[in-house]
Amino acid sequence: MQRSNKGRALAALAAAGAVLLGCSQNSSTEIAGAGATFPYPVYSKWAGTYKQQSGVGLNYQSIGSGAGIKQIKAKTVTFGASDMPLKPADLKEAGLVQFPMIIGGVVPVINVKGVTAGALTLDGPTLAAIYLGDVKKWNDERVQKLNPKLTLPDTAIAPVYRSDGSGTNFLFTDYLSKESPAFKDKIGANASVQWPTGIGAKGNEGVANMTTQTDGAVGYVEYAYAKQNNMPYALMVNRAGSAVAPSAESFQAAASSADWSHADSYYLILTDQDGAGSWPITGASFILVYADPPDPKATAEALKFFAWAYKNGAPMAAELSYVPLPATLTAQVESTWTAQIKSNGAPVWKGE
């Protein structure tokens, strides 16, 4: 009951917005999607340009990957977005098709007096120990050992985490679980976990604000949020043992080793990849649509937008330090659409 009310309210809002913007003839073809906050900056940038060119708007609610998966399963939206890929078996059960849209990185951000962006280096086990509550102060020897040249204050570390179900949580906890057996045992990897310590904040925006606000805080946000807010980030020691800075290049390096062609349903997690230049908390963001869509027209519109974004979106993505997918991969995804997304036996998307 709650859900349908919300859906109706959303539809009403969308319609009102369309009328206000004076493009009422397109209100029926507005693409509705919901999910991950991680790719939200780039989706909204794409949507703005796409609307100017095609007149079709995107109504994307960045409510978190967990909620996005639930929304698509409830069929209130045309597509769901998640940074946590669904397992092939789950996809089959729900009748969904999944494909990657963009690659980005999760970045630890800090608020330590006297420590500027990129001055502090952390590694997986230490970050896990901080979030487990084992490393309590910034001048703890485990942090100090990674930063021999830095004078770290005797300030308590305030870990800030995402309190909502989120793909950023999944990437972060997946990485920490790979790096720290204790973290895997006590917390594990999921879109929402039980943190033993720290402050909860909602969304990437909330974590960014709370970290900026609290002295001694450490948080984790999608790189675009750290960049836009000029937040001091930390370098991470990757699997190869070298300290890397978050950037489009280091995300690209992590993504380059990914073998998409052999991944069933594109189920691939890019955290903790090999390679000297790889950013360890890299992840792809995925789109979920129905294999047999309840509204084929709307799904066709959505796929048209995604195809446009694959083709034209790369420069905009790079501006926000996301990594666009390579052409071979987008071609593979488009052939997946024709092969798997069908209505009455005919493919919903017929190419451009």
Place this chain on the structure above:
Amino acid sequence: MPVANAKHAGRQRSGEFFFRTATLSAAILVLGLLGGVALALLIGAWPAFSHFKLGFLTHELWNPVTDEFGALAAIYGTLMTALIAMLLAVPVGFGVAVFLTELCPRGLRRPVGVAIELLAAIPSIIFGIWGLFVLAPILQKYLQPWLIAHIGPLPGIGHLFQGPPFGIGVLSAGLVLAIMVLPFIAAVMRDVFETVPDVLKESGYGLGATTWEVIWQVVVPYSRVGMVGGIMLGLGRALGETMAVTFVIGNAHRVSASLLAPGTTISASIANEFTEAVGTLYTSSLIALGVLLFFITLTVIAAARLMLLRLERRALSAL
């Protein structure tokens, strides 16, 4: 003439009847609304209560992804923040009221009184923003490190003040609440103290009593009922306050031994999560939290009533 009188009387009667019906329906409307709210809450909360049963009250786990919900952390946070607020606000409010009615120079009485009433007029969202941006950094830098260093090591109560100083948390929320409920408590207490007849107080002084003795043995017993009323008004606000608490409590579904740790309250959880609650169980669990708050507030008011009745009876038997 008698005809006119009868007419007049008839008009009076019909007026009376109309007035009676109007007031009666107003009273019934309130009852109906209360019943309707309770019924709607119960219906909305039913899926959560029937799914988790009593475990809903005893579990701390709150995980929207795996659809497991327990209200323990929220209940604890609600009661604890309200308790801290009352512990701080009641003595201060009492002091303010005594000062204003008994000790304050006449010229200062109005300005101080108005200032306290103005404090009550500040919207709660302002308290929230102020709490997060001004109070929390001060607490984190000065008060909390002091508490950790000096009270933390003490046996017995030490565990309440251990752990890292985050600035926000249960204690900070309690402090903001204390400031918010203080004007209610102070204003009500001042008003009831002012109703104490001067004759009573003067006879006290005439017998050679000190100011303290007059306040404690004449003013307080005389205005006990009103004082409890003021405290309950404050407590009611502390239990239900949403926005200000949401800002400074840290939004963590955890029961921690330390008051410095982040936590959550019932109303803060609802405000934070209702907009994005998807699925029947999640929404229903939040409504179930609402039922619990309704129940807690009702219990508090009922307890207050009961206490007042007892006080009155004891006062009567003492006469």
